[in-house]
Every structure is written in C-alpha cells, then in structure tokens.
Amino acid sequence: MTRTLHNCPAPAKLNLFLHVTGRREDGYHLLQTVFQLIDRCDTLDFELREDGLIKRGNAVPGVAESDDLTVRAAALLQSATRPSADGKPLGANIRINKCLPMGGGLGGGSSDAATTLIALNYLWQAGLSNLELMKLGVQLGADVPFFLLGENAFAEGIGEALHVLALPKRWFVVIEPGVSVPTAAIFRSADLTRDTKPVRITDFSNAPNGFGKNDLQAVAAKLFPPIAEAIKWLGKFGDARMTGSGACVFCSFESEREADRVLEQMPPQWKAWKAEALMQHPLAHLLNRNQELV
Numbered sequence: 001m002t003r004t005l006h007n008c009p010a011p012a013k014l015n016l017f018l019h020v021t022g023r024r025e026d027g028y029h030l031l032q033t034v035f036q037l038i039d040r041c042d043t044l045d046f047e048l049r050e051d052g053l054i055k056r057g058n059a060v061p062g063v064a065e066s067d068d069l070t071v072r073a074a075a076l077l078q079s080a081t082r083p084s085a086d087g088k089p090l091g092a093n094i095r096i097n098k099c100l101p102m103g104g105g106l107g108g109g110s111s112d113a114a115t116t117l118i119a120l121n122y123l124w125q126a127g128l129s130n131l132e133l134m135k136l137g138v139q140l141g142a143d144v145p146f147f148l149l150g151e152n153a154f155a156e157g158i159g160e161a162l163h164v165l166a167l168p169k170r171w172f173v174v175i176e177p178g179v180s181v182p183t184a185a186i187f188r189s190a191d192l193t194r195d196t197k198p199v200r201i202t203d204f205s206n207a208p209n210g211f212g213k214n215d216l217q218a219v220a221a222k223l224f225p226p227i228a229e230a231i232k233w234l235g236k237f238g239d240a241r242m243t244g245s246g247a248c249v250f251c252s253f254e255s256e257r258e259a260d261r262v263l264e265q266m267p268p269q270w271k272a273w274k275a276e277a278l279m280q281h282p283l284a285h286l287l288n289r290n291q292e293l294v
C-alpha cells in the first residue's frame with residue numbers, strides 16, 4: 001500500500017465568463033460559466049495514518065484546522081468509506097503549501113479540497129468513482145465538482161452541471177489586486193443583476209476569446225476599488241476581466257511572449273504572474289473516470 005503522496009498539485013481555475021441567470025429558492029444562484037484550468041497551483045502532501053485521525057501539518061493563516069476545506073474533505077470521504085478489516089478507518093496528515101490567494105476567485109480552497117478527495121481516495125484505496133467524489137465535493141463548495149471532473153468545462157446550475165469543453169491553448173496574465181473577496185457578500189448584493197439571458201455552449205465555442213462577461217464584476221469592483229484599477233490597467237492590452245467573485249483579474253494572450261511583455265510593464269503595487277492553460281487536471285491519472293461521466 002502506498003503510504004505517502006507528495007507535491008500533489010491543486011491547480012487554479014479562471015472563469016472565462018460568468019453569467020448569473022437566476023436564483024434558486026434556497027438563495028443559491030444559477031450560473032453559466034466556462035471553467036479554465038491553469039498551471040498555477042497550491043501543492044499538498046499526504047501521509048497515511050493508521051489511527052484514523054485527520055491532521056493538518058501546517059498552519060494556514062486565517063483558516064482554523066477544523067474549517068480547512070482539506071480537513072473537511074478528508075472527514076467527508078472518511079465517513080463515506082467502509083472501515084478496514086479491523087474496523088478502524090484510516091486517517092491522514094495533510095500539509096498545504098499555499099500559493100493561490102484566498103478570496104481570489106481562483107478556486108484555491110475548492111481545488112485543495114478536490115485534490116484531497118482524489119489523493120485520499122487513492123491512498124485509502126477507497127475505490128469511489130469520480131461521480132461519487134463529485135457528489136461529496138459539492139457539499140464542500142460549488143466549484144469542487146469541476147476540479148474533480150479533471151477537464152475544462154462549461155458549467156450550469158450552481159456550477160455542478162458540467163459539460164467537458166475543449167479550449168484553445170492560451171497564456172494568461174493574472175493580477176492579484178491585494179484584496180480578499182468574500183464570495184457570499186457579492187452574491188448577496190442588491191446591485192447584482194440576476195437575469196442574464198441563458199446562452200448555449202455552442203455560442204461560446206464559436207467565439208471562445210472575449211465571449212460574454214462576468215456579472216459579479218461590477219459589484220466586486222465597486223466594493224473593492226483595487227479590482228476596478230487592475231481591470232482598467234490590464235484592459236489596455238486586451239479584454240481584461242475578473243475571475244469568479246474576484247479579486248483576481250486576468251487577460252488572455254496567444255503567446256507567452258505577449259504575456260511577458262505585459263508583465264514587464266506591471267505597476268509595482270500588484271502581484272502579477274503568467275500562467276498557461278491546462279487541458280487536463282494534473283492528477284487526472286488518479287481519477288476513476290467511467291461512463292457515468294459526461
């Protein structure tokens with residue numbers, strides 16, 4: 001039995017567009033979005049424990065151990081898994097090397113949770129299918145099923161109704177405006193428009209670059225002026241927009257060279273970086289994909 005998995009990547013996502021098309025009775029919003037995986041990642045280490053305990057091996061500023069999405073993901077998987085022959089569940093030590101900013105709209109916490117489910121399903125030999133992991137994942141956050149799908153996707157519902165989508169190879173410049181955006185506050189805002197007309201997946205496929213808009217952007221940029229400033233500056237180079245509920249802002253380019261040219265001119269107040277589009281989740285080889293999936 002493998003006992004450790006080191007340096008497991010938890011990649012970021014960008015929402016290439018994000019339309020709010022309605023609201024469910026429970027308050028959750030109906031969305032249409034395209035999720036793009038990129039090669040900027042948190043990395044996680046997992047070590048098997050025989051005593052059944054789930055422990056985080058390092059502190060994550062601002063996130064208590066019991067609230068950490070990795071610890072919650074591990075506990076959820078443990079409760080859905082049959083104990084070993086001696087009746088005891090397996091546990092794990094989890095170390096997280098955070099690179100993705102929290103409240104950045106890059107889905108870092110959700111991706112950490114998905115990587116935890118993938119890695120521990122493998123280490124514990126739990127044998128859950130990908131669809132079963134996705135059903136667990138959506139209980140942790142609306143973005144988690146996407147990271148478990150393992151491929152870029154068009155998403156509907158609250159983000160859990162996923163359709164695999166082939167996206168072109170692109171480079172992205174991403175600005176971290178230095179603020180952390182609470183997702184719930186953006187969705188709660190009275191200023192949010194919730195009635196964008198639904199689009200079809202083919203509408204996007206015919207014109208992938210610069211399609212649609214991010215309906216959460218106006219609300220977030222008003223509440224957090226550094227977001228508006230970053231969009232204005234990056235907008236000089238192309239169609240700059242916010243990802244998710246913010247705060248990060250991105251613009252896509254055909255080549256790495258174009259991305260480098262923009263980074264060379266970046267004002268010093270912002271942390272900024274380039275990333276390449278990923279076609280697949282880096283842990284796709286550990287997913288038990290089968291015909292249940294779209």
Ligand SMILES: C[C@@](CO)(OP(=O)(O)O)[C@H](O)COP(=O)(O)OP(=O)(O)OC[C@H]1O[C@@H](n2ccc(N)nc2=O)[C@H](O)[C@@H]1O
Pocket residue numbers: 015018027028029030031033104105106107108110140141142143144157158159183184187243244245246
């Ligand atoms: C906006 C998006 C777009 O990809 O990404 P992020 O900016 O968070 O990365 C997601 O829909 C966010 O997903 P996630 O970050 O997992 O959010 P959750 O923890 O499920 O929800 C946080 C809160 O946002 C609100 N919420 C979230 C998703 C949704 N479709 N409708 C909502 O109204 C709810 O009030 C919920 O309590």
Ligand SMILES: Nc1ncnc2c1ncn2[C@@H]1O[C@H](COP(=O)(O)OP(=O)(O)O)[C@@H](O)[C@H]1O
Pocket residue numbers: 060062063067068069070096100101102103104105106107108109110112181183244245246247
């Ligand atoms: N392992 C984790 N990494 C990041 N955030 C976490 C984690 N566990 C819990 N959280 C909580 O989830 C919130 C959203 O984080 P994150 O997913 O990084 O941002 P976003 O949803 O904007 O993409 C954080 O503010 C934090 O309180």
